[in-house]
Amino acid sequence: MxxxxxxxxxxxxxxxxxxxxxxxVExxxxxxxxxxxxxxxxRQYNTQAYSDYLQLLDDCNPDAVTVAVPxxxxxxxxxxxxxxxxxxxxxxxxAFSVEEGEKIITAAEQAGVVLMIGHIERFNPAVIALKERLANDEVGRIFQLDARRQGPFPARVKDVGVVIDLAVHDVDVMRYVTGADIVRVFAETERRIHSTHEDLLSGLLRLSDGAVGTLTINWLTPTKIRELYVTGERGMFRVDYLTQDLYFFENATAQDGSWETIKMLRGVSEGCMIRHxxxxxxxxxxxxxxxxxxxxGDTPVAVTGQDGLKALAIAQAIVKSGRENQTVSL
Ligand SMILES: NC(=O)c1ccc[n+]([C@@H]2O[C@H](COP(=O)([O-])OP(=O)(O)OC[C@H]3O[C@@H](n4cnc5c(N)ncnc54)[C@H](O)[C@@H]3O)[C@@H](O)[C@H]2O)c1
Incomplete structure (x- = not known):
């Protein structure tokens, strides 16, 4: 290839x-x-350099290409x-907007080419392990997903704010690990450093399976945090994206009964903590x-254009909610 x-x-x-x-691969x-x-x-990878990408496409005639421009x-x-x-x-x-994303998807379908979107967090081994364990019903019904993605401001990102640049990761992961859609959003956003776009988000989400999502995302924190907490009937998972660690905090009282019995008789109590x-x-x-x-042609596309489009549509709804101070349904 x-x-x-x-x-x-x-x-x-x-x-x-x-x-x-x-x-x-060459x-x-x-x-x-x-x-x-x-x-x-x-020079580093012993290949050809071009300033004009059209010339690369025409001279080299590649089978596949990564698009990593702004x-x-x-x-x-x-x-x-x-x-x-x-x-x-x-x-x-x-893409920059849902309309532009739709154009990319339609063009790729008509041309019969493979289009994949680089939602990298789906490929974090801790997220892969989390998805498997959720599919195994290890946490039972999910009540809440809480995503934290904070860190210093990357001055190079000028074209979009923190919601389109970063929150898009978390809404995609929430859709991916639950298999549910995000149906309603409300956001408080702020702009403190970025010259044109928001750089702080506190967001609330409702998923189609009834779970609640929260997003704490900014470019204003002087340390890098990348975490996801998933709380359900039988306990809580914690993913640390940076160290690729997956922890499970067991709800001790949930191990031997149904949630209906637990909530009536005993509530939630601390059990073992496991680092998988x-x-x-x-x-x-x-x-x-x-x-x-x-x-x-060996495997299906892992992150389709539609996956990318949904994540972007949700991120755009979050931006709109923050701007207009109202709940947005999707
Ligand atoms: N998956 C992730 O975790 C992740 C992380 C960072 C960035 N990104 C995405 O990658 C993309 C690029 O972000 P970045 O942080 O690498 O930006 P960047 O500014 O560091 O790099 C973009 C590069 O594209 C070049 N460029 C711009 N227009 C071009 C054109 N028409 N032809 C050829 N080159 C062109 C620029 O000169 C620059 O070197 C963005 O879409 C961003 O959202 C994804």
């Missing part, structure tokens, strides 16, 4: 590193309008790739291996 990377900034250069390292070129950046990555440019670049019949992995979020063993692996590597397998 011959592959290319368009946009080798902070994320794209990691795609280039992983493609260059995969067996059966990194035929990288493109960045910042030519020194393209040349530096090309979100605002996803549509333009994706359309050129799809127009040449090339499979594409588009970094999250799928999770084999650590770089999530981006798992994501790219999955994309290559889908592009080869």
């Amino acid at each position: 011959r592959v290319g990377v368009i946009g080798v900034g902070s994320m794209g250069r990691n795609h280039a590193r992983i493609y260059a390292d995969l067996t059966g 990194l035929v070129g990288v493109a960045d309008q910042n030519m020194p950046a393209a040349e530096a990555v090309a 979100t605002v440019d996803h549509l333009d670049v994706a359309q050129q790739i799809i127009g040449r019949g090339i499979h594409l992995l588009v970094e999250k979020p799928i 063993v999770v084999a650590k692996k770089e999530p981006l590597r798992i994501e790219i291996e999955s994309f290559i397998a889908a592009a080869c």
